[in-house]
Amino acid sequence: MTHEVVSRIEELSGRLAATAEETERLGKLSDESVKIIRQAGVMRLLQPTDFGGYAAHPCDFAEAVMAVAKHCGSTGWVCGVGGVHPWEMALMDRRLQNEVWGENPDTWIASPYAAQGVATPVEGGYTLRGRWQFSSGTDHCGWIFLGALTAGADGKPLMPPKVMHVVLPRRDYTIVDDSWDVIGLQGTGSKDVIVDGAFIPSYRTIDSDAVAAGEIAAERAGRTETVYRLPFWAMFPLGITAAVVGIAEGALAAHLDYQRDRVTAMGTRIKDDPYVLSAISEAAADIAASRTQLLDGVSRLYDKAAAGAEITFEDRSLVRRNQVRCAWRAVSAVDEIFARSGGNAVRRQNVMQRFWRDAHVGLQHAIHTPGSLYHSTALTIMGVEPEGPLRAMI
Template identity: 80%
Template sequence: MSHDAERRVADIADRLAATAADSERLGRLSDESVALIREAGVMRMLQPTEFGGRAAHPREFAEAVMAVAAHCGSAGWVCGVGGVHPWEMALMDRRLQQEVWGENQETWIASPYAAQGVATPMEGGYILRGRWNFSSGTDHCDWIFLGALVGDAEGRPAQPPRVLHVVLPRSDYTIVDDSWDVVGLCGTGSKDVVVEGAFIPDYRTIDADEVAEGERAAERAGRTETVYKLPFWAMFPLGITAAVIGIAEGALAAHLDYQRERVTAMGTKIRDDPYVLYAISEAATEIAASRTQLLDGISRLYDRVDAGEQVTFADRSIVRRNQTRCAWRAVDAVDEIFARSGGNAARRSGVLQRFWRDAHVGLQHAIHTPGSIYHSTALTSMGVEVPDGPLRKLI
């Protein structure tokens, strides 16, 4: 992490950790938590410089997300998801960027990208209808990215399917307040949103395949900075997995604090138990390996783009394979230390159980589903061309 980002997150760390219980109770980030994130500037790290952002290296962004998540999993998750949205906004029409940030450069943007709605073409744009799940941090956002299938004249998904990312102001969608009742990442407030016939001008849309490829969208948007030439399915998973790894690091720190003075019911000090100490070191190594591999993957892609080299489907698939495995490895490590923390670790008065729950819910995100990613990457590693269809999705 750069010294500036490291200092900013360190400055809020203790105060942020103190807000975690309130955010969990509220079912959304507390206002104090949001104010601290704004103070640290994490959400503007990938924002264009002309709108008060830093257009930072994605590695630096991921490190900042990890640092936040190590103190509050929900805050880290919202930073990891929401912090990527300014990156994509940089690829949109400049008129839209001005609408979003022209008056307030601190404006946050929500999502989700799953194509759970239909955008029916009409003159000058589209009419959008649908209901979307998992809009993380949405209570604190004034705009939203939504995935939508392009519809036919009857409002049904057209064939072959084509997906758009569309952008709406807060006045054009409804947040379903009672739609986030979960066992982990409670403070993310990842509620459902509903759109009932909103008009989306053409300039507030972008083709999902174009963003997925990376460089073509940057060229059309007139962006020359390397970070904006990266593929969507490298950038979006980066923030989410960084949050999961940060949560694992928070769990490890909480475990070490708890075990330092712990004595078992049999009278054994944990510091004298070689079996638990072995497990701690093994888990710590796995979490560290997850961090290293995630940062290495995005750095390699960045360096390739920065050198003017093409990023191939095989390059993208390897990064996705490793990023997916990073999350599973880190959460497996959390399970190992939690299982050795004794019954008192399950008490809600402790922080370890919250990190444990948050880690598992973070693993449930679609970008951590390994099956098709592993399948596809094994084929590309053998030099086998992966056909269009499911095996190319989310890569």
């Protein structure tokens, strides 16, 4: 059954597509895009019910992100990234949850999680300094998750590194307005943020390993809903790859609209060109396969968590491998149809070129890097235990 949020997105799809160009031109989500996402309830899908959310199945979240990205890649991307933050906030101290959502359950939370700053311990918490890139949708958020290296008393990061996720209110960080000048996903406004010595109470921090393990953080937070027992490295990549798959679906839909009545310079109707039609079918099948495999992976993990079974490293590894492959397969399919769209496809007024650019920039996210992940998964399925860096982001 289609979730009510997905149904609302489909009902609002025309308005969303109409504002995509403005979102790209602004370099951040347009006011109309933000209004639509709030109206649909996308950002509250993974939010706990006691703070006005749905605590939804992760597949419902992924389908909502894809539905948005199909009409505006940048808005879908912000939903895919920002929509996971309520899931992690549900694992934080209840005092913090009340601070963030107590007065307004529609408060959005930004990130990034890369440990590009250092948290130095002081009485009652930490002081934080650093500069972080890629804070998607940050202009519309009241709070932010940041990855930070924990320092010792000397202010130097501990070795081996110990990473925390820390949470700050908007007043404690600076958004660098001119830091997002890119060729795709322009409307995400994924700007840099700077923190210069802000104090962070201990209750606004969480150990990244506890979140990565899934059930540990859920038990500590007293969360019994199945979705909060899933591992971070299944949930965070899900939203990002869902956005890429949704962008690919948008590219396919735009391609079909464009090619339906197109006649080439040589006078051939595309409807009579067997080579283009074959490419369309292959691309459509690959994009559909990416959608199916992405949803299947997180569903398998969800079912194990619901049954009280352990989610092993091998389970996580296989899902991550398939999730990465979903993104690459979908973008390759976009390349195949874009290459057969003729020279006019590159004109700014043709929406295909925006989907093509957005898809490729989405693939650049670190979560889609196949190298060490594929290496690790191959070892795992051969019965060899990966060590050290090969276990990263799994």
